[in-house]
Amino acid sequence: MINLTIDGTPVQVEKGQTILEAANSAGIRIPTMCWMKKMRPIGSCRMCVVEVEGLGKPVSACDTMAAADMKVTTQSELLHGMRRDALSLMLVGHPLDCPVCDKGGECVLQDMVWEFGVTEQPTPGAQPTRDIERYISPMIKQWADRCVLCARCVTACKEVKGIGCIEIKGNGFDSYIGPVEGVDCISCGECLSVCPVGALTDGIRDEKARIWQSKRITTTCGYCGVGCQFDLNVLNDKIIRVTTTDHDKLPNFGSLCIKGRFAWEFVDHPDRLTKPLVRRDGELRETTWEDALHTAAKKIKEVRDAHGPDSIAGFASARCTNEDNYVFQKFFRAVIGTNNVDHCARL
Amino acid sequence: MTNSIADIGEAEAILVIGSNTTENHPIIGDLVKRSVTQKGAKLVVIDPRRIPLVEYANVFLQVPPGYNIPVILAMMNVIIAEGLADEAYIAERTEGWEEFKGSVAEFTPEKVAEMTGLSAEDIRKAGRIYGEASPAAILYAMGVTQHGQGTDGVKSLANLAMLCGNVGMPGGGVNPLRGQNNVQGACDLGGLPNVFTGYQKVDDDAAREKFEAAWSVTLPGTPGMKLTEVTQAIGKDGSIKGLFIMGENPMISDPDLRHIDHALDELDFLIVQDIFLTETAAKADIVFPAASFAEKDGTFTNTERRVQRVRKGVAPRGDSKADWQIICDLSAKLGFKMDYTDASAIFDEIAQLTPSYHGMDYARIDSVGLQWPCPDKDHPGTPVLHTAGFARGKGLFQSIAFTGPFESPDDQFPFIMTTGREHAHYHCGSMTRRSKRIDENYPEGFMEMHPADAQTMGVKTGDTVEIASRRGQITSKVKVVDSTAPGTVFMSFHYSESPVNVLTNPATCPTAGIPEFKVTAVNIHKV
Numbered sequence: 001m002i003n004l005t006i007d008g009t010p011v012q013v014e015k016g017q018t019i020l021e022a023a024n025s026a027g028i029r030i031p032t033m034c035w036m037k038k039m040r041p042i043g044s045c046r047m048c049v050v051e052v053e054g055l056g057k058p059v060s061a062c063d064t065m066a067a068a069d070m071k072v073t074t075q076s077e078l079l080h081g082m083r084r085d086a087l088s089l090m091l092v093g094h095p096l097d098c099p100v101c102d103k104g105g106e107c108v109l110q111d112m113v114w115e116f117g118v119t120e121q122p123t124p125g126a127q128p129t130r131d132i133e134r135y136i137s138p139m140i141k142q143w144a145d146r147c148v149l150c151a152r153c154v155t156a157c158k159e160v161k162g163i164g165c166i167e168i169k170g171n172g173f174d175s176y177i178g179p180v181e182g183v184d185c186i187s188c189g190e191c192l193s194v195c196p197v198g199a200l201t202d203g204i205r206d207e208k209a210r211i212w213q214s215k216r217i218t219t220t221c222g223y224c225g226v227g228c229q230f231d232l233n234v235l236n237d238k239i240i241r242v243t244t245t246d247h248d249k250l251p252n253f254g255s256l257c258i259k260g261r262f263a264w265e266f267v268d269h270p271d272r273l274t275k276p277l278v279r280r281d282g283e284l285r286e287t288t289w290e291d292a293l294h295t296a297a298k299k300i301k302e303v304r305d306a307h308g309p310d311s312i313a314g315f316a317s318a319r320c321t322n323e324d325n326y327v328f329q330k331f332f333r334a335v336i337g338t339n340n341v342d343h344c345a346r347l
Numbered sequence: 348m349t350n351s352i353a354d355i356g357e358a359e360a361i362l363v364i365g366s367n368t369t370e371n372h373p374i375i376g377d378l379v380k381r382s383v384t385q386k387g388a389k390l391v392v393i394d395p396r397r398i399p400l401v402e403y404a405n406v407f408l409q410v411p412p413g414y415n416i417p418v419i420l421a422m423m424n425v426i427i428a429e430g431l432a433d434e435a436y437i438a439e440r441t442e443g444w445e446e447f448k449g450s451v452a453e454f455t456p457e458k459v460a461e462m463t464g465l466s467a468e469d470i471r472k473a474g475r476i477y478g479e480a481s482p483a484a485i486l487y488a489m490g491v492t493q494h495g496q497g498t499d500g501v502k503s504l505a506n507l508a509m510l511c512g513n514v515g516m517p518g519g520g521v522n523p524l525r526g527q528n529n530v531q532g533a534c535d536l537g538g539l540p541n542v543f544t545g546y547q548k549v550d551d552d553a554a555r556e557k558f559e560a561a562w563s564v565t566l567p568g569t570p571g572m573k574l575t576e577v578t579q580a581i582g583k584d585g586s587i588k589g590l591f592i593m594g595e596n597p598m599i600s601d602p603d604l605r606h607i608d609h610a611l612d613e614l615d616f617l618i619v620q621d622i623f624l625t626e627t628a629a630k631a632d633i634v635f636p637a638a639s640f641a642e643k644d645g646t647f648t649n650t651e652r653r654v655q656r657v658r659k660g661v662a663p664r665g666d667s668k669a670d671w672q673i674i675c676d677l678s679a680k681l682g683f684k685m686d687y688t689d690a691s692a693i694f695d696e697i698a699q700l701t702p703s704y705h706g707m708d709y710a711r712i713d714s715v716g717l718q719w720p721c722p723d724k725d726h727p728g729t730p731v732l733h734t735a736g737f738a739r740g741k742g743l744f745q746s747i748a749f750t751g752p753f754e755s756p757d758d759q760f761p762f763i764m765t766t767g768r769e770h771a772h773y774h775c776g777s778m779t780r781r782s783k784r785i786d787e788n789y790p791e792g793f794m795e796m797h798p799a800d801a802q803t804m805g806v807k808t809g810d811t812v813e814i815a816s817r818r819g820q821i822t823s824k825v826k827v828v829d830s831t832a833p834g835t836v837f838m839s840f841h842y843s844e845s846p847v848n849v850l851t852n853p854a855t856c857p858t859a860g861i862p863e864f865k866v867t868a869v870n871i872h873k874v
Contacts, residue, residue, distance in 0.1 A: 138788050160377060161380075162381065162403075203784075215660070217660040219640070219657050220528070220646075220647045220655045220656065220657050221528065222639075222640035224373075224650075225372065225524060225526060225527060225529075225530060227647060227650070227653060227655050229655070232661070234660050239641060239661060250716075251352045251649065255377060257373035257374065258373075258770060258771050258785065259770075259772075259773055263771075263773070264782065265785075266622075266777075266778040267664070269781040271781060272622060272639075273624060273667060274665020275636060275665060276633070276635055276636060277624075278632070279631070279632045284629070284631070284634060289668075292634075292635060293676055294680060295632075296635075296677055297681050299618075299632070299633070300616070300618075303616060306588075307588050310567075311586060311587060311589065312589040313572060313589070314590070314592070315577075316533055316538035317529075317538075318530035319527060319528060319640075320529065320533070321529065321646055321647060321657055322529065322646045322647065322694070323644075323690045323693040323697070324671045325529070325533045325536040326537065326544065327674045327687075328593055328674055330537075330562065331685075333537075333549075333566050335681050338567060338571055339549050340572050341540060342571070342572070343534075343538040343539075344595050345530045345534055345538075345539075346573070346574060346575060346860055346861040347600045347601060347862070
């Protein structure tokens with residue numbers, strides 16, 4: 001363990017921790033934009049600058065190791081000015097289209113600009129001359145002008161997902177996020193979920209909503225057995241997208257795959273069964289619950305009475321909830337009177 | 348899984364066998380990649396296909412479909428011969444060692460290399476990587492279990508893990524990656540013919556009496572029929588007259604679909620409860636419309652035994668209802684009242700009757716869930732199983748006699764076909780193929796064929812071929828890639844246009860009742 005002081009507070013951390021991690025552990029907030037706990041420090045945004053006694057100039061807290069007896073200052077006029085400058089630089093060429101940007105209301109840049117009171121946008125020089133191809137994933141929309149080149153997306157794609165299909169292309173103000181030749185994108189949407197601004201947005205549904213207009217309901221993904229946690233974003237009883245904003249949450253730490261993040265449109269597919277059906281004259285016809293349940297109960301009773309309970313079998317489902325499965329097997333055992341209940345675990 | 352997902356990051360070596368992890372469990376696939384690239388873990392991949400993880404592997408053993416067991420035996424042979432076995436662990440925690448050791452002796456790397464076409468040196472390397480690492484994790488999936496000797500395959504992995512002292516160790520373990528969101532939960536909750544919730548046996552008098560008292564009924568004490576037995580019985584002896592299927596589509600997912608198709612016609616009644624009119628629902632007499640996962644409350648239990656909340660985000664579509672509600676309504680019609688106010692009340696009953704869930708309730712699992720066993724309200728859940736001992740006391744080494752797959756290539760059916768999933772689609776495709784953007788971008792499936800075979804047959808990517816097995820035939824487009832070895836082809840089962848399970852073999856592992864989906868002898872003709 002090593003001891004240091006941050007803003008006059010004694011802090012003890014394990015060796016190998018950065019100044020930022022040390023500050024976080026002590027509940028001292030240092031502003032960040034590109035840093036994410038689940039990735040190695042990127043060090044691109046310069047928002048986390050701190051002063052360390054004995055060092056000539058401020059250092060970034062995200063990639064500077066905490067050392068014994070270090071004296072760190074996280075708030076000063078100098079640092080405030082540097083952070084404002086860093087923000088101003090990000091605003092060069094950044095369109096102030098917040099009113100129509102999907103990210104408005106939960107944009108890290110917007111929040112920071114507000115927090116640091118940056119009220120003037122530096123005069124943009126020559127407009128960027130990017131010749132941008134369509135974004136590498138058809139599920140995602142790219143708004144290159146909004147990009148602050150923090151490299152979260154590029155780093156996450158490479159480090160978290162091990163793919164590396166995007167990179168920063170071009171130079172200076174003309175830079176943009178573009179595809180890496182020869183590397184296939186798997187449309188997992190990791191880039192989308194880590195983008196701190198509105199440079200990447202969900203391209204699935206036209207309906208959209210401000211963060212305060214839609215509800216976010218945390219639930220468990222219904223595809224594979226990993227059990228990823230995500231938020232259904234719901235507006236007017238419709239899912240408009242799936243998001244992950246908590247990158248510290250087990251078991252997926254904000255990551256998803258193409259299915260979890262984008263394969264939810266089936267919920268409102270016109271093929272959804274909305275009425276019970278009963279086969280009459282060879283055809284499945286829509287009917288009432290009362291009729292369907294009555295017909296089913298009658299058939300079950302007839303067969304059970306004629307051939308015994310073991311002539312009926314039930315397949316529960318690895319797709320349904322624990323509660324659904326419990327009730328299903330209870331129904332078979334307690335009501336029909338057979339243990340002929342199994343499910344698709346074997347398939 | 349004996350261990351936790353996050354645990355994989357602690358492993359010094361990872362053995363991935365019969366799991367195309369990056370496609371089927373992408374988040375775990377990512378973790379395996381990170382373990383290798385950022386933590387220096389070593390990786391052994393055993394699979395008939397050159398899966399994406401092979402790029403990260405220190406050793407890749409491209410095993411012919413159906414030959415996992417001799418390869419694992421040979422790895423153990425190497426570990427024993429080179430003194431890498433964990434003698435202390437074996438002495439303290441296991442039994443049956445001496446006999447087992449003898450059974451492994453004949454499976455030298457050279458012998459298995461001859462059986463499989465693998466290099467003996469690569470088998471040695473794989474054995475050393477697993478044997479030298481501590482801890483070492485084993486990840487496996489249906490590539491191990493969907494075989495005639497699936498249970499023996501799993502036992503072999505358990506033997507391997509015990510041999511090196513990896514069971515009960517953080518970062519180790521024998522970890523089946525469950526393919527469906529709640530396959531763990533469906534098993535835990537008694538969706539099996541021989542057990543009530545929490546694997547309490549129906550033929551155990553004490554267990555049965557407990558459930559009889561709780562439910563105020565008399566319960567049958569004889570284990571019922573397995574799914575694969577049921578579908579076989581319908582057509583053959585007519586002992587099954589009525590079938591109720593909740594949220595399953597055997598018309599795509601079962602082996603030998605032509606048989607299923609005929610069998611379902613033989614029933615006196617078929618009730619199907621689903622969110623779509625699936626191929627199976629279309630054959631039903633009565634169809635109940637169910638709410639999707641987004642429209643109901645409940646819990647799923649993930650592959651690491653973590654019970655997590657499912658929360659209602661939108662209202663059930665049309666007149667659909669949560670599955671449990673439909674069953675309760677039907678039960679009332681049959682004179683048995685199940686009056687649950689909500690899903691939480693059902694969960695409380697589950698917790699009351701299930702020792703491994705006993706300490707759980709919706710409040711406790713609200714944030715990050717709990718991993719069973721969780722026997723009381725103060726218990727923090729169990730990230731790693733068998734830390735102090737095995738369920739039966741000592742871990743039993745079980746000798747395995749390898750008999751080989753049911754079907755082998757011959758003159759009539761010269762190719763071996765193996766099946767699996769693709770990353771963008773899921774199982775029968777009833778959900779992903781109705782998700783517009785997914786289906787637009789991933790609209791069709793292919794049969795993957797090695798360039799050498801493609802050249803011999805004169806086919807190229809995009810050509811259509813007819814694929815036939817002893818049970819039926821289908822057509823599919825071809826994709827020429829070197830993911831499989833010559834002589835082996837691969838197809839996914841998502842596409843009803845090319846229903847691959849028309850071809851697969853319904854013969855099952857006698858213990859688990861799992862069909863041998865992974866090994867089907869086929870012939871292929873250009874159309």
